[in-house]
Amino acid sequence: MPTATTFPVIDPATAAPFIDAPLARLADVDAAVAAARRAFPGWASTPIEERARAVLAVADAIEAAKDELAALLSREQGKPLVSAGGEIMGALGWARATAALRLPVDVIKNDDSVRIEVHRKPLGVVGSISPWNFPVMIAIWHIIPALVAGNTVVMKPSSYTPLAALRMVEIANAHLPPGVLNSLTGEGDIGRAIAGHSGIDKIVFTGSTPTGRSIMASGAANLKRLTLELGGNDAAIVLPDADIDKIAPKLFLKAFMNSGQICAAVKRIYVHESVHDALAEKLAEMARAASVGPASDPGNQFGPVQNRMQFDHVCALADEAKAKGGRFLAGGEPMGREGYFFPLSVAVDVSDGMRIVDEEQFGPVLPIIRYSNVEDALARANASENGLGGSVWSADVEGAIALAQRLECGTAWVNDHASISPDVPFGGAKQSGVGVEFGLYGLEEYTQLQTVRIAKV
Structure with missing residues (x-):
């Protein structure tokens, strides 16, 4: 009007x-x-x-x-x-x-x-x-x-x-x-x-x-x-038998597309200790290689955080993670240019109880959490007021399906995340x-x- x-x-x-x-x-x-x-x-x-x-x-x-x-x-x-x-x-x-x-x-x-x-x-x-x-x-x-x-x-x-x-x-x-x-x-x-x-x-x-x-x-x-x-704070659980080379590009896309500003994006990854370091480094390598900048430059793959309030939120999560012992293998600091630019960032040595894990980032910041017991990883994934989506990544598809069905969320994916289609219902559980x-x-x-x-x- x-x-x-x-x-x-x-x-x-x-x-x-x-x-x-x-x-x-x-x-x-x-x-x-x-x-x-x-x-x-x-x-x-x-x-x-x-x-x-x-x-x-x-x-x-x-x-x-x-x-x-x-x-x-x-x-x-x-x-x-x-x-x-x-x-x-x-x-x-x-x-x-x-x-x-x-x-x-x-x-x-x-x-x-x-x-x-x-x-x-x-x-x-x-x-x-x-x-x-x-x-x-x-x-x-x-x-x-x-x-x-x-x-x-x-x-x-x-x-x-x-x-x-x-x-x-x-x-x-x-x-x-x-x-x-x-x-x-x-x-x-x-x-x-x-x-x-x-x-x-x-x-x-x-x-x-x-x-x-x-x-x-x-x-x-x-x-x-x-x-x-x-809101969503979707967890992905990576099991020890997962093919890291195969899943890393997909996890990267599902975490960082639209600069992480997607309700059902991967927001936290629980990775078994036997493959944690390898997956974290692969994701960090891709993040470091990504081109972030103004949409006016067609060479840029990712744009800014959309607004000042969200940009400040992402910065605060990264600062708190570093203050509590988290390490950024990629990014972790604003890009220091005009606009709301924050690089694609991968954090390790983080865990539940830190804001970067417990709160929805809705930005280009991805925490990777080490686990040793899958039941513990499932409990931590479910210990959230959010329940939009979640995923399990494994070479054993049947076992992954059984675990995915125990996630407390509206959509559970196996070896995928955030894929939606107009003929399939989509909605959240819990909050x-x-x-x-x-x-x-x-x-x-x-x-x-x-x-x-x-x-x-």
């Missing part, structure tokens, strides 16, 4: 503003919700095949503008242009896969006296609050299933990265009826207003656990439905979230179950 005021957007490669974005007022939240409520009856009654065709038209239009969107995304988020382009294309794959989903009518009983059907109906207005690490991809994860299910949407991107998401909504709205998809940008007061608004029936949020708790409390006023994908996303399981979260009993008289 157009607004009368603006706020600056910071380029993380320079730590300086480079453009202004519209700043919504609380009255704008009311207006957006009112527009979504007006549009809901018509959109909900539109046959799903027509809604799906509209979503596919949106995807086609976004693809036509992919270069423009990738450039905006790269500048505001900091990730290299090739990674930004990959995010746009991934978002399109998700949108198209979701448009193909159909929730069946479940016939529970059908005899001479009664037919009982279970239907799924749209909820109403969905509020989407999305984060800064994947501004377009995660917005698509929120918006598209809501639209396919027949809901209307009021979305708010992160104030750190509003530009590409706003442009994406602008493109989408050329193919949707007025009021079906609405966007607002601003600071935390706008997010809180969305979370507590009586005209919003569901909130979908991706972000930190403390913010998720606040959203849950705000939504209690009208018993909002919730999908919350929250890592409520509900799931993706596939039919995720689509159901945007609907209300209705049982229809038909007496045969």
Whole structure:
């Protein structure tokens, strides 16, 4: 929605503003919700095949503008242009896969006296609050299933990265009826207003656990439905029989992609003492060889930490680790240049009880923890309030599966980590979230179950 005021957007490669974005007022939240409520009856009654065709038209239009969107995304988020382009294309794959989903009518009983059907109906207005690490991809994860299910949407991107998401909504709205998809940008007061608004029936949020708790409390006023994908501190357990040469490149990618700014990235690795030193050195060698710098240089593989608050958090974790005896085989200090640059960093001689292990880093800092007993490693991996994902790495696949199933997390991988797809449910255990996303399981979260009993008289 157009607004009368603006706020600056910071380029993380320079730590300086480079453009202004519209700043919504609380009255704008009311207006957006009112527009979504007006549009809901018509959109909900539109046959799903027509809604799906509209979503596919949106995807086609976004693809036509992919270069423009990738450039905006790269500048505001900091990730290299090739990674930004990959995010746009991934978002399109998700949108198209979701448009193909159909929730069946479940016939529970059908005899001479009664037919009982279970239907799924749209909820109403969905509020989407999305984060800064994947501004377009995660917005698509929120918006598209809501639209396919027949809901209307009021979305708010992160104030750190509003530009590409706003442009994406602008493109989408050329193919949707007025009021079906609405966007607002601003600071935390706008997010809180969305979370507590009586005209919003569901909130979908991706972000930190403390913010998720606040959203849950705000939504209690009208018993909002919730999908919350929250913080993760994913553990990987490397067993002594693992092929270190084979797994090191994959572990490196799964820990450091997007400069570690991924909820389900590998955040801590428990490595058996017999292979600890070899794996740590291989990961450190790759980290030292990585090119970190501004996205404007196509030779850079990794960009900055996205914002000052997260950069300061990463620095504090590294400093505390060193003060408690941790050693960095790679990195461990800010790069000493303008912008929020921290090198890919590998820490050893660290353990549970240090912040670098116990807290989600959400940055390019990876602790490697030595263990001697696998039961101890499993207990330490599970001794976290988070439970988004976890993995086991071993040459014995069957044994690894058995161990992975004992991890207290929403997704367990074997010889992999953080791989997701639009047809497979994804969500957190414990403090890592409520509900799931993706596939039919995720689509159901945007609907209300209705049982229809038909007496045969």
